[in-house]
Amino acid sequence: MLDKAGVVPQRAEDHLREAIVTGRLQPNERLVESDLARSMGVSRTIVRAALVRLEHEGLVEHERHRGARVRLVSVREAVEILETRAVLEGLAARLAAQRADVDDVEDLKTILADMQRLREADDLLAVSDENAKLHRRLLDISGHETAARLIGALNSQMVRFQYRTILLPGRSERSFAEHAEIIAAVATGDGERAEAAMRTHLSSVADALRREAPES
Amino acid sequence: MLDKAGVVPQRAEDHLREAIVTGRLQPNERLVESDLARSMGVSRTIVRAALVRLEHEGLVEHERHRGARVRLVSVREAVEILETRAVLEGLAARLAAQRADVDDVEDLKTILADMQRLREADDLLAVSDENAKLHRRLLDISGHETAARLIGALNSQMVRFQYRTILLPGRSERSFAEHAEIIAAVATGDGERAEAAMRTHLSSVADALRREAPES
DNA sequence: GTTGGCGAGATTGTATGCAATCCTGCGTAC
DNA sequence: GTACGCAGGATTGCATACAATCTCGCCAAC
Numbered sequence: 001m002l003d004k005a006g007v008v009p010q011r012a013e014d015h016l017r018e019a020i021v022t023g024r025l026q027p028n029e030r031l032v033e034s035d036l037a038r039s040m041g042v043s044r045t046i047v048r049a050a051l052v053r054l055e056h057e058g059l060v061e062h063e064r065h066r067g068a069r070v071r072l073v074s075v076r077e078a079v080e081i082l083e084t085r086a087v088l089e090g091l092a093a094r095l096a097a098q099r100a101d102v103d104d105v106e107d108l109k110t111i112l113a114d115m116q117r118l119r120e121a122d123d124l125l126a127v128s129d130e131n132a133k134l135h136r137r138l139l140d141i142s143g144h145e146t147a148a149r150l151i152g153a154l155n156s157q158m159v160r161f162q163y164r165t166i167l168l169p170g171r172s173e174r175s176f177a178e179h180a181e182i183i184a185a186v187a188t189g190d191g192e193r194a195e196a197a198m199r200t201h202l203s204s205v206a207d208a209l210r211r212e213a214p215e216s
Numbered sequence: 217m218l219d220k221a222g223v224v225p226q227r228a229e230d231h232l233r234e235a236i237v238t239g240r241l242q243p244n245e246r247l248v249e250s251d252l253a254r255s256m257g258v259s260r261t262i263v264r265a266a267l268v269r270l271e272h273e274g275l276v277e278h279e280r281h282r283g284a285r286v287r288l289v290s291v292r293e294a295v296e297i298l299e300t301r302a303v304l305e306g307l308a309a310r311l312a313a314q315r316a317d318v319d320d321v322e323d324l325k326t327i328l329a330d331m332q333r334l335r336e337a338d339d340l341l342a343v344s345d346e347n348a349k350l351h352r353r354l355l356d357i358s359g360h361e362t363a364a365r366l367i368g369a370l371n372s373q374m375v376r377f378q379y380r381t382i383l384l385p386g387r388s389e390r391s392f393a394e395h396a397e398i399i400a401a402v403a404t405g406d407g408e409r410a411e412a413a414m415r416t417h418l419s420s421v422a423d424a425l426r427r428e429a430p431e432s
Numbered sequence: 433g434t435t436g437g438c439g440a441g442a443t444t445g446t447a448t449g450c451a452a453t454c455c456t457g458c459g460t461a462c
Numbered sequence: 463g464t465a466c467g468c469a470g471g472a473t474t475g476c477a478t479a480c481a482a483t484c485t486c487g488c489c490a491a492c
Contacts, residue, residue: 224476225475225476258476258477259476259477259478260477260478261475261476261477261478262475262476262477280483281482281483281484282483282484282485283484
């Protein structure tokens, strides 16, 4: 019927999520329901429902009678998330290797080439975007919806650390080699190798993060 | 202050979850907000919030303006869940092997012995309970909160299949051997072996499920 | 007999109001 | 000067009312 029908709460939730994920709302910042409601032109009911969902996603922390605040993800937790992603995306990579057709492999190689190009142009933020695209594409190829869902939730919690790791000295080169190895394994249909390569890759990101910020 | 303060919504949510998980509410059954509210003596607001959370947990399916219904987990999805658990609990088992002290190992061996005893008494439902306890204990030992959280969510979706797999002919014996291998690996502090054993175990449960109900 | 549409009842979506709780700052006692 | 306590404002928790939407049965047209 109406194209704008019922889209309001979704928009509100997305808007909030984006504000948190992009850092416009800082960690630990209080999220006062009535303020958010006013600023987005919706009622508190909508905001409240959105906050409940975002809490489940791990972006927001909620204490009874004290309201919601943007959740601060500690380094320790970020490492846990990367360890978890390592095994989940390892699973996805294994399946992707088993299921990829020639077009899929072509896609992956194109993305890899783009990353290489952007890396040489020192556009590291764009590299990070292509990186996300590459991981996303592998998930799609794997066809594993459960893994995809969990990984998606984990990723949105990681934004604070998204850019930092790629900026570390040497990380970008190393990351490229690791991605190349993953794709080579997928191209030859070697699931075991693809899984191992993906686990190595994400473990090495986790190590880099541990080294960068060893606060506990 | 008051011991019953603010506990109401939590109770409502738990009550609903339990009704779904135990099968008192059947898959695909409609969940009419006002009925649930009346039957639990709370307002629709509470029920609504609970349904939002349960939807996120994957127990409930919600279509706009059409309400919520108990989600039906297909065999295909159950297999996906077990594959996912295999890698997540594999991670946990590896860490558990690295961190377990003698008391932890003692606990695990006790649970294993109980399982053996109950199995010989043919009390397969009790075996299933001990099984859950064993997996839970390994998670605790691993100390990996992120993995624990994800696994918990996955488990609650699996209830429909929880009992069936252990009832399959031969499954109970095989399961015991697999658990023994996991615990042996943990006892010797061999993380790699513990992870491999856990993955083998849950993959074999997944295979059993695929064989039992190859629909989809 | 089938299709289309229309209206009543059922159900969900959203806004708002009031109660409960928490936080802050100020005054008072020691 | 510090600690305590106690308003008063700010904020959240919950219930309810009303609007929007869907479902389903019935009737008419073909």
